[in-house]
Amino acid sequence: DGGITQSPKYLFRKEGQNVTLSCEQNLNHDAMYWYRQDPGQGLRLIYYSQIVNDFQKGDIAEGYSVSREKKESFPLTVTSAQKNPTAFYLCASSRDPWPQHFGDGTRLSIL
Amino acid sequence: AQSVTQPDIHITVSEGASLELRCNYSYGATPYLFWYVQSPGQGLQLLLKYFSGDTLVQGIKGFEAEFKRSQSSFNLRKPSVHWSDAAEYFCAVGEAAGNKLTFGGGTRVLVKP
Numbered sequence: 001d002g003g004i005t006q007s008p009k010y011l012f013r014k015e016g017q018n019v020t021l022s023c024e025q026n027l028n029h030d031a032m033y034w035y036r037q038d039p040g041q042g043l044r045l046i047y048y049s050q051i052v053n054d055f056q057k058g059d060i061a062e063g064y065s066v067s068r069e070k071k072e073s074f075p076l077t078v079t080s081a082q083k084n085p086t087a088f089y090l091c092a093s094s095r096d097p098w099p100q101h102f103g104d105g106t107r108l109s110i111l
Numbered sequence: 112a113q114s115v116t117q118p119d120i121h122i123t124v125s126e127g128a129s130l131e132l133r134c135n136y137s138y139g140a141t142p143y144l145f146w147y148v149q150s151p152g153q154g155l156q157l158l159l160k161y162f163s164g165d166t167l168v169q170g171i172k173g174f175e176a177e178f179k180r181s182q183s184s185f186n187l188r189k190p191s192v193h194w195s196d197a198a199e200y201f202c203a204v205g206e207a208a209g210n211k212l213t214f215g216g217g218t219r220v221l222v223k224p
Contacts, residue, residue, distance in 0.1 A: 004154070031210055040120070042201055042214035043155075050210065058211065090154055098143065098205045098212050102154030 006103035023091035032074040037088040115215035132187040134202030143205035
């Protein structure tokens with residue numbers, strides 16, 4: 001079955017450390033997205049990519065970076081510049097505008 | 112700037128009873144509207160979407176939503192709730208240009224036996 005795979009499910013970050021969250025899709029979708037979810041705040045867009053080798057900042061891109069070297073993959077790096085990284089991170093993809101399929105998320109915590 | 116308000120943070124409903132979740136949006140142009148459902152610790156699943164046409168849209172799992180332009184609302188309904196409907200529900204509005212979705216804060220639904 002086609003879908004989106006996010007790994008790891010849980011991740012811990014030490015002070016000053018960069019961590020990378022993986023997102024892979026086998027839906028052959030062009031567009032991919034990263035969202036951050038905090039309790040009671042819904043989802044906020046970090047970055048999105050409509051085609052390979054191209055991506056745009058969302059509403060809260062500071063302290064994050066992405067790459068899109070392959071259609072199937074859209075990894076997110078949470079850098080040490082992100083001072084409040086504890087959150088649930090969701091990756092999504094779509095063929096049409098706006099995300100339609102979501103992965104099961106990665107929960108990031110600070111050690 | 113666009114925004115979405117879901118006035119109810121929690122709703123408790125008895126199994127078999129009807130459910131209505133409220134969603135109000137603020138957007139200057141014709142809105143593209145969505146409802147998603149999220150089970151605990153999982154990603155979101157698209158229930159239904161409204162782009163144009165008939166203002167009453169049918170979705171998966173027996174849900175429907177009605178777009179009311181005069182009230183800037185897109186409320187989600189289900190005639191008879193099942194225990195498996197316990198989850199968090201998110202309303203969202205999409206920009207016409209670009210791929211941005213703005214989400215509401217969510218409504219958590221609890222189902223009593």
